[in-house]
Amino acid sequence: MRVLERLGEAWRFVTSRTGSHWLLGALALLLLVWLVPFQLTGQPSETVEAIGWTWWPFVTLYAAIGLATIVCTFRRVRTDIRKTRATLEPRETPSAHAVRLEGGSYAEALAALRSAGFEVRDHGQRAGAVRRWWAPLGGTAFHLGILVFACGLILHANASSTVSFTAIEGQSLAAGLDPSASAEAAAAARLVETYVLSSVDPEYYRDYLLFSRLDATIERADGTERGLALADPLWLDPLTLLCIEDYGLAPQLEVSNSQSSIEESATVAMKLLPPGKEDSVTLPSSDVVLDVRVYPDYGVRNGKAVSLSYNLRDPKMLVSVASVGDAPSVLGRGLIGVGQYMDAGPNRVGLLGMSRYGTFRVMRSPGIPVVAAGLLLMCLGLLVRFGGRRLDVIVWDENGVVVADAYADLSGRAGGRAELPLLMHGNGGARR
């Protein structure tokens, strides 16, 4: 029995306003002492997220706060709907702090309240009046919004999917997806298969490493074009976004043999950025491996080959050609520009052009509408609650003298008394 009593006390505490303050304070303190230090000391983001989402003290607090919010919200929904629509029931006699209003009759006072937008309920020699009766419902909506938002996050965490892939300019977006890899990849492929990547358009500010633009244009067979940018992803459907998150260079390479017949020609997505980075490729039908470094904007400074900027203005490729097999050997090395060739032993290597590829992401989450609804409800709830406060006024007719009191927000605490004379008579009144 004592255990049950203790549990009952704990329940009443957790679901009380005081209890909710303690819980919120505990969460704030825990975040400050056990999450922020990890963030400031540069712990990996995965570690920090794991602590924030799954460490037991946090989970316990989330559960307790969630429980308190649910109980409090549904308690208030019942009372708010019943109480808010009604005016406050006037007491038999005015309180000690009620204001006595000089001049004007009881009827005139009620008329003045009506013209000030109050809804008046006259009980004879006393009346209750209310303005913006719906304002306290904003608090309920706000707390309900928190619950909906939390549900959305849980749904998102458990049911969302992200598929990343690359696509080269001129190719179908779905070319970089393997539908057999997973159901999510297959679903993403179905959504993007009608699109071809027309162009990837990055831009850097002057010659600095300041990324000022990353756009992509995709095109359907019927010629319809759609654009997307890093900060402006494309909605494929109400639950799915197509985002571009990065780009790279895709040299159009050609390898021909000693008989001048082309062994292989391909546009290859390579990891060549930032300038100075090297990547290698073995074209399928050739027997050479190419080690490649690209200067997007070739120039010479102090006798050294450099890239003058990160923009693709005058691209040149430094390529080293080696044979494959048990005893690989370097066949040749040279710097070639677009449309140029170099000899590498019996082979000839050419750079036909420099395309780009984009790194894309298809994100699907059934939590999107739930999270959006939760956020909207929270914001609207606050605006309703505080955009114009509820004011209840009670008026008494005390032997021809009008006495009034005012209460703000159904809190039971008086507020707005100073406005009473202005509300009802437009002149000052003396305190009783």
Added chain:
Amino acid sequence: MSALAWIAYAVFFGSVALCVGVLLLSHMWPKVGRVGLPLSIVGAVSGTVGLAERWVVSGHAPLFGTFENTYTAAWALFLAAAVLGLLRRERFEGVWRLVAPWGLMLLLWGTRYRKGPTPITISEQSLWVDVHVMFAWICFVALLVVTSAAIASLRGRHVLGATAEESETTQFKFLTVGFIAMTLMLATGSWYSYLLFGAFWRWEVVETLSLVAWLGYAMIVHARLFGRFTGRRFAIAILLVLPLLVLAYFIWSVYPNTFHYFDIPLVKPY
């Protein structure tokens, strides 16, 4: 920065510094305080000109980097003081006193950083960012006014009304404006985080500190509405949350390991 930009910035900086000087002198010679509101209006106008010029030159709203953010924050404070002082002179004429010291501190902090306008980086090129930042500055201004009024009330002065009760009621109105704006800031930030990263909440340091500050202000609003949370307790509670507010807004200017870091070094490839 162009000549016009420098002149506007200098006039703004000068107005803010003079306001602080007037604030200090008005303790000894109260009549000196009369120039505070006109000075804050001059500051607001020159700040508007300077930031508008910067917007035109850089092609984006002034919200990129510590210099721009401190400039905009200080301007927002003085704009609020000027507008409130002009619209409701009888009640808000003294708001410039509440914001001047913060404005000067922000501008001084901003002088340590790169001043030239640059294009905005790709991750910030969204209307959601502009809306997010707009709510952030509304919140910042409202909550700093509340904090300064709390400091004044602890010293026995009521700056926002004729009586202590009236001043505290007005203070609470500013607090609710700040809390609503902070909620909207977090909501728009959360939504944009999904658009950018596929996650509504990433537990990075600015997000965490903002959440802690939001929880702090939520507790104060809650306690004020439903308990007898007035007077000294109310003022002290507001002051306790202040460090969190300041850190949430400006920790990224000294700690780069956050998505909110915008003092991107201009590196060349050679």
